[in-house]
Amino acid sequence: MNKGLKLFGLFTSFGMLIVLLQGALVTKTGSGEGCGATWPLCFGEVIPQSPALETIIEYSHRLWSGLMGLFVILLAIWSWKKLSHLRETNFMSLMAVLFIIFQGLMGAGAVIWGNSDVVLALHFGISTISFAAVVLLNVLSFEDGKYGVPAPRVTKGYRSYLIFVLLYCYAVIYTGAFVKHADATYVCGGFPLCNSQWLPEFTGSLGYEISIHVAHRFFASILFFLLLFLMIWTIRSYKEFRSLLIPAVAIFGLVIVQITAGISILYVSSYLTPALFHALTITILFTLLCYMTMIITRKPAG
Numbered sequence: 001m002n003k004g005l006k007l008f009g010l011f012t013s014f015g016m017l018i019v020l021l022q023g024a025l026v027t028k029t030g031s032g033e034g035c036g037a038t039w040p041l042c043f044g045e046v047i048p049q050s051p052a053l054e055t056i057i058e059y060s061h062r063l064w065s066g067l068m069g070l071f072v073i074l075l076a077i078w079s080w081k082k083l084s085h086l087r088e089t090n091f092m093s094l095m096a097v098l099f100i101i102f103q104g105l106m107g108a109g110a111v112i113w114g115n116s117d118v119v120l121a122l123h124f125g126i127s128t129i130s131f132a133a134v135v136l137l138n139v140l141s142f143e144d145g146k147y148g149v150p151a152p153r154v155t156k157g158y159r160s161y162l163i164f165v166l167l168y169c170y171a172v173i174y175t176g177a178f179v180k181h182a183d184a185t186y187v188c189g190g191f192p193l194c195n196s197q198w199l200p201e202f203t204g205s206l207g208y209e210i211s212i213h214v215a216h217r218f219f220a221s222i223l224f225f226l227l228l229f230l231m232i233w234t235i236r237s238y239k240e241f242r243s244l245l246i247p248a249v250a251i252f253g254l255v256i257v258q259i260t261a262g263i264s265i266l267y268v269s270s271y272l273t274p275a276l277f278h279a280l281t282i283t284i285l286f287t288l289l290c291y292m293t294m295i296i297t298r299k300p301a302g
Contacts, residue, residue, distance in 0.1 A: 152241035
């Protein structure tokens with residue numbers, strides 16, 4: 001059923017992943033001002049003449065984001081028409097549209113008026129939610145018409161814990177983006193110590209940046225143990241539900257990759273590849289948490 005919707009959803013999901021990685025590339029290469037303070041044109045031109053690399057990176061991100069924004073809206077409308085009988089469809093459609101619009105407006109505002117590091121960091125978090133909503137809409141299209149869609153019966157404690165981990169993970173995503181936008185990536189030399197100290201001084205010219213970096217390390221470390229406990233809990237109590245077991249194990253594997261990529265940024269000569277891996281893995285990790293949260297909120301059959 002809905003073969004066209006499934007194919008369109010797969011393409012849109014992949015396209016949104018490219019948007020997210022493009023956004024990370026813009027940030028990590030310092031290309032945010034590649035088109036000056038003009039939007040939607042680039043230096044007032046539809047096709048920039050003799051563009052610099054930063055201009056190509058920024059403008060290609062704008063063009064692809066605009067196209068995917070249209071695709072997300074079309075996917076939401078299509079899903080609403082074909083899948084409205086499914087409980088999650090209307091909510092996911094609304095989330096996908098609202099956050100893709102919000103994402104675009106924030107990006108445009110940052111170019112024209114500029115924004116604080118706090119607001120710019122939120123841009124990546126919004127992109128992550130938008131991507132997750134699109135992927136879950138695609139999941140619903142594949143579930144439609146199938147017998148026995150995942151609806152595992154779990155305890156209230158497990159459900160509350162999973163929702164807490166999801167929200168906490170989003171907060172960690174925000175702190176990670178804040179590290180980059182506040183130019184705090186390299187203020188701590190080495191790992192796990194920061195400048196050869198467990199608790200460095202938060203004073204001086206780099207005190208603010210060091211505090212941001214250390215805070216992200218601390219919150220990310222807690223996330224690691226939260227996800228470890230989630231995997232253990234799932235294996236011990238819900239291993240019969242593959243729809244929970246596989247994502248829980250995959251999430252823990254992703255957080256290991258995520259931490260490894262984050263640490264390697266401090267030691268490699270060109271940090272772009274591990275930085276993009278850092279963005280990619282946390283996005284997929286968050287999306288899997290959203291999927292797990294969606295299916296445990298369903299009413300079990302029988």
